[in-house]
Amino acid sequence: MNAYLKLDRIDKSFKRGGTTSEVLRDVNLEIAQGEFVSIIGHSGCGKSTLLNIVAGLADTTKGVVFLDGTAVEEPGPDRAVVFQNHSLLPWLTVYDNVRLAVDKVFGRAKSKAERHDWTLQQLELVHMGHAKDKRPGEISGGMKQRVGIARALAMQPKVLLMDEPFGALDALTRAHLQDSVMEIHARLGNTVLMVTHDVDEAVLLSDRIVMMTNGPAATIGEVLDVQLARPRKRLDLVNNQTYLSARAAVLEFLYARHKAPSIAA
């Protein structure tokens, strides 16, 4: 496989005082360009830490992340992050939140008018053009996350990182946003790495699902190929055999072989 994003023998441990706690051990993963990969696991298994390592927001104890042949050392707009709690700046309007990213990334490459158009284009892509002059405090949680996605896409990242992007949303809003993400992925062909704890979400969106074992010293337990044709339609999948068996495989991994620590104890 042609690895666009490569996680090479990642170890991560935290030192606090005299004690060292090992979070991740020997994580290896290769992702091709345009692939949509989900990481799923029980809470505390280090999946968000793994995403932060790829983002450059956390460093590895051992091992290297390669993106497009270059080692990742610090955060950067080529690995834009959609944060779980949207992380919009509350004092800026929706437009300005996206524009800040656009100005920073394309300040030299694009003219002012081009940056303006690009910002509006991103907002239209997530259907938020109508709210461009609102502040984050004035829009709903789902809309905030749409803007968060627009901000990340506006950076034209090599890989889009999503950290439980819909975890804080209600089920209906979540479904809407999942559809939007699928639509955007189909149009732009981004490489996406998403952390989630929602089995249906993982199966619906992903080309591959990476299942993590429980911590401490968590690692990749199994990788599942989701062989469903795109575009995928939520309703069509309800009784789809491939969908159901993929879903069953993930559930079996999470609840039979790798129960949450509290359940296992």
Place this chain on the structure above:
Amino acid sequence: MGMPARKLEPVPAAKAAGAAVVELKRATPGFADRVKPVLTALWTNLLPPAVTIAILLGIWQIAFDRPGATLPAPTVVWSQAFDLIAEPFYVAGSQDMGLGWRVLTSLQRVAVGFGFAAIVGVLVGAIVGQSVWAMRGLDPVFQILRTVPPLAWLPISLAAFRDANPSAIFVIFITAIWPILINTAVGIRNIPQDYRNVAQVLRLNHLEFFVKIMLPAAAPYIFTGLRIGIGLAWLAIVAAEMLTGGVGIGFFIWDAWNSSRIPDIVVALVYIGLVGFALDRMVAFVATRVTRGTAAN
């Protein structure tokens, strides 16, 4: 049960009653209707303080309206210091001018001292809030220095500047800077990690981070500091001017005391109170305008 479900279907109300939509005449608000809320607002906001002031003045009048009283009663103040009350902006000589001019002179000193305090306080506060080592090194020093009373700085600043005016300004500066600095530092320390992550992903440089993230995120804290600072500055200027002399509301009080013009002092106190109140409200007003939307959600 046995009842068929169809019977529960509601009959369209309008058809059943044969009702027509009657257009009600829309009431156009008359003059009285428009004035009424304004009057109500005035009534509820101005009446209670007016009553309080009237009662206080009454007690004061009763207490001091007798021969041999040590302090003047309100009526005496009104008659003896009427020129000061009626004409804030007259000039009749280098030490004989309206209280308006004196207050403006004092305000000028406060503006310079407080301006410097705001700039230095926010910058140093940002460094202290951002860097653990700067905080460890500087915080104990600040905690000690901030307890030094404003006037205790005056002799040492007179010795350093050898001039009354810059010394008074320095006293304002050193009085106002601590709350600004300490509040800014706390505000910067409380910036959510989320915003820092965003800045890192966008690769904002130090200046961009300061202007685009730090200042707006810490603005509510900074303005709390500024508001406390301006209050302290106004407290300090009166005391400092009493000692340094020259034109200014503080020296006016000291001068009036030396020439036994007690009614003048009473008028000056009212001026000081009103100006201090106005300053506080001004900073609060700017704060609400600037920090609109900064509250995290």
